[in-house]
Amino acid sequence: MPLIIYDTSGNEVWNSDNVSGGVVTTIKTYTAAQTDTLTFPAFPGRTAVIVNLGAYIATSGPNVSVDYSLGYPRVTVGTSVVPRQFAVVVY
Amino acid sequence: MEITFYNPSGELTFSGDAITYSYIGKATPTGISQAGTSSVSNTVGRSTYTITWDGDIVVALPLKTNGPQVVLSTVKSGSTWTITVMKGDGTFDANGFPTQEYTEVYVFGAPPSTATSQFIIYDVNGVPCGDLSRQPLLYKAIIALSSTVTDTWTPSPAITSPAVVGNPLGYRSTSVASGSKWINRVWGFAWSLGTDGAISRGLYVNDWSSDDGPIAQTLVAVPGNAIITTVQGLS
Numbered sequence: 001m002p003l004i005i006y007d008t009s010g011n012e013v014w015n016s017d018n019v020s021g022g023v024v025t026t027i028k029t030y031t032a033a034q035t036d037t038l039t040f041p042a043f044p045g046r047t048a049v050i051v052n053l054g055a056y057i058a059t060s061g062p063n064v065s066v067d068y069s070l071g072y073p074r075v076t077v078g079t080s081v082v083p084r085q086f087a088v089v090v091y
Numbered sequence: 092m093e094i095t096f097y098n099p100s101g102e103l104t105f106s107g108d109a110i111t112y113s114y115i116g117k118a119t120p121t122g123i124s125q126a127g128t129s130s131v132s133n134t135v136g137r138s139t140y141t142i143t144w145d146g147d148i149v150v151a152l153p154l155k156t157n158g159p160q161v162v163l164s165t166v167k168s169g170s171t172w173t174i175t176v177m178k179g180d181g182t183f184d185a186n187g188f189p190t191q192e193y194t195e196v197y198v199f200g201a202p203p204s205t206a207t208s209q210f211i212i213y214d215v216n217g218v219p220c221g222d223l224s225r226q227p228l229l230y231k232a233i234i235a236l237s238s239t240v241t242d243t244w245t246p247s248p249a250i251t252s253p254a255v256v257g258n259p260l261g262y263r264s265t266s267v268a269s270g271s272k273w274i275n276r277v278w279g280f281a282w283s284l285g286t287d288g289a290i291s292r293g294l295y296v297n298d299w300s301s302d303d304g305p306i307a308q309t310l311v312a313v314p315g316n317a318i319i320t321t322v323q324g325l326s
Contacts, residue, residue: 003096003105005223013226013324021102022230022318023109027147042108049233049316051257053149055163057279057297059262061313085165087149087257089233089318090109091102 021091030084038075043090048073056082111221112149112199112228118142126188132300136191140174145203151254157181159281159293187296197322199228232319240312243291257317259292266305273305
């Protein structure tokens with residue numbers, strides 16, 4: 001059974017059967033020097049991606065990685081040369 | 092009760108363990124500037140927009156064929172969000188900077204802690220994490236661009252009024268001799284939309300300077316993901 005949302009005119013505007021996968025679990029901001037580990041045990045077996053929301057002009061990336069060794073997504077934030085702002089999106 | 096929905100492909104499309112960002116409106120344009128015209132150094136122009144919302148937000152930037160376009164910053168002060176955008180109109184000044192024009196800035200908000208609605212979803216801690224009285228961000232795709240600068244993603248079927256959440260990252264620097272000086276430019280990455288619907292990175296001049304010597308010439312695209320959505324029907 002899908003989740004369907006209609007506007008006030010009765011038009012279907014969102015249908016969980018007709019959209020691509022993806023939910024935002026969190027939006028995080030870090031300085032270049034900060035490190036962190038984020039875990040998402042509510043989403044076992046799901047894929048997580050990092051969506052960068054900052055605008056940094058640099059030759060290296062934000063150094064944020066995802067692994068699944070725990071059976072659910074784990075995001076590791078390493079040090080970088082740029083500040084980081086990103087969303088963790090799971091589908 | 093846990094609330095979770097999947098699409099027929101088995102992908103997660105809604106979860107009470109996540110945050111549902113729902114449409115709160117277009118941010119209001121508050122100012123636009125063009126790149127400077129100093130003979131020494133200049134920076135790209137930009138436009139700014141504000142919207143009032145107590146909760147967190149994400150910005151969906153409509154993709155237009157006369158780009159490049161990118162969100163430069165999203166900053167909150169009190170309940171006011173200020174969004175800064177670089178949006179070229181397809182023309183360039185003498186230094187190569189894209190001429191700026193306003194665009195539409197579509198904003199999707201997470202419910203604030205004080206949210207009231209008949210359709211609030213709460214997480215396991217009792218914190219509002221979704222408000223279904225507003226249209227959720229509609230995922231058309233999550234794209235992944237590689238380190239190949241020219242990497243392109245073309246939707247099939249075509250997307251009407253495509254928009255993007257997320258920014259491409261990278262760096263380009265160029266040097267050109269000009270008399271006894273060197274014209275050095277640092278370029279940023281933005282989004283580009285082809286007339287065939289292809290979505291790709293677009294480069295724009297972010298900094299221009301006239302220096303005594305050249306800078307190293309570099310071109311690096313950082314791999315990354317972005318959410319492709321549509322703003323069709325949103326007013």
